[in-house]
Amino acid sequence: MPIVTFFPSQKTIQVPSGTLLFDAAKMAGLPVASSCGADNICGKCNMQVLSGAENLSNQEPTEISLLQRDKNSTADRISCMTQVLGDCVVTTRYW
Ligand code: FES
Numbered sequence: 779m780p781i782v783t784f785f786p787s788q789k790t791i792q793v794p795s796g797t798l799l800f801d802a803a804k805m806a807g808l809p810v811a812s813s814c815g816a817d818n819i820c821g822k823c824n825m826q827v828l829s830g831a832e833n834l835s836n837q838e839p840t841e842i843s844l845l846q847r848d849k850n851s852t853a854d855r856i857s858c859m860t861q862v863l864g865d866c867v868v869t870t871r872y873w
Contacts, residue, residue: 782803784806784873791805796863821856826851829866834862841860
């Protein structure tokens with residue numbers, strides 16, 4: 779099972795492949811910003827990938843549109859739209 783590491787806390791959690799990054803952070807006990815309840819609308823749950831970007835699900839056009847709307851880097855990931863498929867290290871601007 780993939781291991782997700784959260785920076786800077788260094789918390790780690792092992793999750794089944796296909797788990798949403800959003801859910802992995804919650805399972806690790808970390809807060810995730812959201813005003814839409816993970817309905818793929820608010821874009822507040824975006825995360826920055828420090829390593830393992832290749833181990834995340836591909837970005838769909840709707841995810842890229844959300845990132846562009848909020849003037850975030852398109853290298854960011856909307857965590858409620860991103861599946862963990864392998865090991866990765868992620869952070870947010872507020873952790
Ligand atoms: S929680 Fe709103 S887009 Fe992810």
